[in-house]
Amino acid sequence: MSLSEAIKTNALQKRFGKVTAVEELSLYVKSGELFGLVGSDGAGKTTTLRMLAGIMDPTGGEALVLGRNMAQEAEEVRGDIGYMSQRFGLYPDLTVLENLRFYADIHMIPAREQGSRIDELLGFSNLTPFKERLAGKLSGGMKQKLGLACALVHRPRVLFLDEPTNGVDPVSRRDFWRILHGLLGEGVTILVATAYLDEAERCHRVGLMHRGRLLACDTPKGLKGLMKGGVLEFTTAEPRRAVRLLSADFPSGSVALFGEKLHLYYADDPEEARERAEASLKKAGLEAPRVRQVEPSLEDLFVSLLR
Numbered sequence: 001m002s003l004s005e006a007i008k009t010n011a012l013q014k015r016f017g018k019v020t021a022v023e024e025l026s027l028y029v030k031s032g033e034l035f036g037l038v039g040s041d042g043a044g045k046t047t048t049l050r051m052l053a054g055i056m057d058p059t060g061g062e063a064l065v066l067g068r069n070m071a072q073e074a075e076e077v078r079g080d081i082g083y084m085s086q087r088f089g090l091y092p093d094l095t096v097l098e099n100l101r102f103y104a105d106i107h108m109i110p111a112r113e114q115g116s117r118i119d120e121l122l123g124f125s126n127l128t129p130f131k132e133r134l135a136g137k138l139s140g141g142m143k144q145k146l147g148l149a150c151a152l153v154h155r156p157r158v159l160f161l162d163e164p165t166n167g168v169d170p171v172s173r174r175d176f177w178r179i180l181h182g183l184l185g186e187g188v189t190i191l192v193a194t195a196y197l198d199e200a201e202r203c204h205r206v207g208l209m210h211r212g213r214l215l216a217c218d219t220p221k222g223l224k225g226l227m228k229g230g231v232l233e234f235t236t237a238e239p240r241r242a243v244r245l246l247s248a249d250f251p252s253g254s255v256a257l258f259g260e261k262l263h264l265y266y267a268d269d270p271e272e273a274r275e276r277a278e279a280s281l282k283k284a285g286l287e288a289p290r291v292r293q294v295e296p297s298l299e300d301l302f303v304s305l306l307r
């Protein structure tokens with residue numbers, strides 16, 4: 001493992017009886033990098049993070065953090081790792097400040113250092129005005145920021161975040177990502193699991209996971225370059241009906257709904273795809289759609305890879 005690789009997995013595997021949660025997973029995260037592990041529910045992200053954080057042993061392969069094999073040497077690097085799990089343990093009947101002090105005590109931060117560290121964490125997470133509020137009375141976005149602040153109390157060099165913005169409103173999500181980018185300035189290496197592909201776009205590199213395996217891994221730009229053909233976006237008055245109609249005429253997985261817009265993935269000839277789609281909609285009596293060629297997003301790539 002090169003020193004510049006803060007995190008590395010080699011053919012990592014986890015089986016629970018007959019269920020394979022993670023299979024042949026090999027990836028690396030460079031020191032100071034923000035890496036997104038993306039996949040839908042059940043893809044194996046949480047299991048991967050647990051093995052990397054040293055709280056679950058693999059059934060095969062290895063998980064290395066700062067050069068240490070987490071199945072055998074987790075204690076050597078425990079103090080360098082921050083881990084925010086999906087149900088991060090905040091105490092709802094303690095205040096924001098008390099939660100931070102609690103985690104500072106667990107990590108044995110000396111009392112004389114706690115004050116300044118906690119002030120710093122309250123400051124960058126914008127929680128200073130709420131420090132006396134009970135954690136249970138915080139908004140969803142604030143709870144997640146407090147969870148992050150608690151995971152950072154001991155100044156970890158490597159941070160694992162498991163779907164930290166799940167169910168959080170878009171403004172708070174943006175705020176949370178602003179904080180993550182700020183941490184990069186301090187040299188922290190971050191591996192974040194997320195089901196949101198727009199968040200993955202903010203990462204330096206992204207691994208797309210599906211059914212325990214890594215389908216692809218690259219920069220967001222590099223990943224989009226993997227897409228064969230391109231994307232036509234259709235705006236119609238009846239998008240759901242249009243999807244049903246086109247799904248019958250085009251290969252499986254070529255059509256997807258993005259909000260109220262329909263995306264059609266073509267392999268080589270956009271004009272042919274467009275004409276065929278328009279004819280099919282017209283035949284069913286749908287008014288003519290507005291069609292434009294769009295740059296593929298990571299979501300487009302993911303949908304088309306799963307095809």
Ligand SMILES: Nc1ncnc2c1ncn2[C@@H]1O[C@H](COP(=O)(O)OP(=O)(O)OP(=O)(O)O)[C@@H](O)[C@H]1O
Binds near residue numbers: 040048
């Ligand atoms: N302790 C366990 N015992 C049995 N099966 C498990 C266990 N933990 C996870 N699994 C299974 O392993 C697979 C991967 O789960 P995992 O939680 O790692 O996925 P995920 O990508 O994090 O999804 P989610 O966002 O839903 O947590 C799933 O099929 C899950 O049911």
